Amino acid sequence: MNDSIGAEIGLPGYDPQGFYCEIFGGPRGAAPPSPAIQKRLRALDTRDLSSRAQAAADELYNLGITFTVYTEREAIDRILPFDVIPRLIGAQEWTRMEAGVKQRVTALNLFLHDIYHDQKIIKDGVVPEHLIVNNKNYRPQMKGVDLPHGTYVHVCGIDLVRGSDGNFRVLEDNARTPSGVSYVIENRHMMLRAFPDLARDIGLRDVDEYGARLHQAMHEVAPPDLSEPQVVLLSPGIYNSAYFEHIFLAREMGVPLVEGRDLEVENDRVFMRTTAGRAPVHAIYRRIDDDFLDPKTFRPDSMLGVPGLFEAYAKGNVTLANAVGTGVADDKAVYAYMPRVIDYYLDEEPIIENVETHICGEEEGLKFTLDNLEELVVKPVGESGGYGILIGPQASKEELAQFREKLKADPHNFISQPVISLSVCPTLVDGKIEPRHVDLRPFCITGADSWVLPGGLTRVAIKRGSLVVNSSQGGGSKDTWVLTE
Known part of the structure; x- marks a missing residue:
């Protein structure tokens, strides 16, 4: 660990290791969002921090804020590991992110209406027909069904990652039943109770209106x-x-x-x-x-x-939210076409770009993936929760060989992406503050129009060096602070 970096940012022992840090900025000199919070973090005693973190974890369990991992039947009640050092997003950055999420959800709703009605995007050759009609989440029963305001995705979670260049990119869309918003709100309540000294007078956007907004949207789309x-x-x-x-x-x-x-x-x-x-x-x-x-x-x-x-x-x-058949938009192969979908329906460039993606169901994408398997992340298109993923640089020769055969046998089931140098955030681990990789899931509610919850679910890979943030794979969460200035 490079102690000189920790000393330079005023947090001895903390070394972002060249990754973009969500509190202290990036190696390319990106401006940090809040010097005031940096100063308060530097003043925190790690023993006091650990004590308050344990009290927060105990309270989460006592409140019943748990989830289940189905592969571990004995662990019915498990709390999502909660880290007490928040993730920061500046006001200007949030404005752009909010616009990008709304743009994407608007395009998703237009896309879903089209594929269940005229299918113009297929006829115009923008998206391949087989990608839609052969999708396991495509519901022919929805053909011709008109929905209030044309809203299919009433609640959407857009997973974002930040690379070493400091820019956010969309990793995937969650348009069926995105989960995790309860942790966003409960994390905030926990932080305000346990760390009022850290949050005081910094201009923090509120998250408490989510329930009212969701209820309002459900009213708007009712018969x-x-x-x-x-x-x-x-x-x-x-x-x-x-x-x-x-x-x-x-x-x-x-x-x-x-x-x-x-x-x-x-x-x-x-x-x-x-x-x-x-x-x-x-x-x-x-x-x-x-x-x-x-x-x-x-x-x-x-x-x-x-x-x-x-x-x-x-x-x-009766109205169902989310609509039946929205799972087509969750598909990771469809995700690869989203820049074209946005351009087709909105005549706009994506405000937030996709991660570079190769579709293994296409000859060129499969060849590139097989030729560069050791350097890529390969994902099954229909899975979620971090299951079935190959991270090439971390895989053994045997794992690479097995996955190569899977790709050849069923290429349409996979996409590949470069390994993203996910940003990190200071995280309390075993009494020490260390960098851990994070992503972000903002939540967008759509009825007659769209509203985005300020912030979202920051998921954190608790295991050192891990890029997998999913709760089912051992990840945790942080409070996400969107600043007003």
Whole structure:
């Protein structure tokens, strides 16, 4: 470790190792967002920091802020590791990021409306037809279904990474059921309780209106001519990995949390069973995948959904958020075409660029990937949570050989990207402040128009040197501070 760097920035022992640092800037001299916070961090005693961090972790567990890793059945209640040193975003940088997220969500909604209606983008040769109609998340049942305001993606999480040049790029789009916003809000509450001295008088953007904004958007997309539409949150139940978040969001919106067994459909209208009898339901924020929503339309063996729900939805008697079939936009191969999608629908350049991406289903992309496998990150197009990824520089010869065969056998299932030198943030690990790699997931809510939660979920790779930030792979989270000036 280079102690001279730590001494130079006033945090002895801390060495960003040439990566862009989210608090102290980058090797190319990028301006840090807040000298005041830097000064306060330098004044913190690591023993006091560790003590308060442990108290924060204990409180998170006692509050039930947990998630489940399905591959570890014995660990039903696990807290998402929370690091107490925040990540900073300056006001000007946030303005640009917010515009970029809104632009991308606008294009995604236009794209989804098109592929389920006229398919002009396919006919004009911008996106290959096979990429859409052969996608496992494409739902032919959605053809011709018109949605209020043309909104398919009501809640979107756009994963961003910052490279060594200091610029943010889009890593992937999460348009089905993006999770993690509960941690954003709870992390903030925890920080304000545990570290009021760090946050005091710095001009910090608030995150508490998310629930109200989501509720407002659900009202805007509900069937028309309703003075007070009934909104509910549909959850698969207590054993879902994000069940804490379902409870949290229902409370934040002030709406009932229901499971499939609590709803029924009669004459193509949805009703909720209550202690006072049946009550009509007009808008459903669902956290159940398409396949399990309605056993009459999708998987007949589903015990989680509501028989007849899709027919009521297709006839416009209830709104589902996110819309059925939005998973096409989650696909990592479709992601590679997003710059062209934005240009096609909006006649604009992307405000936030994609990470360079090679589509292995195309001859040129496959050849490049096979020729440079040791230097690339290769991802299956339909997976999430960090599963099935090959990080070439960290892989053994045996792993590379096995993955090479997978690519040859099913090239359409993979994309490849260069290894990004992810930015780092000071992180408290075993009583020491060390750099750890981070990404960022801003959340955008869309009803009649779009609103972006200031900041988002900063995920942090707790393991030294790791680039994998997913909670299912051992990652944690930080509070994300967007500054007003």
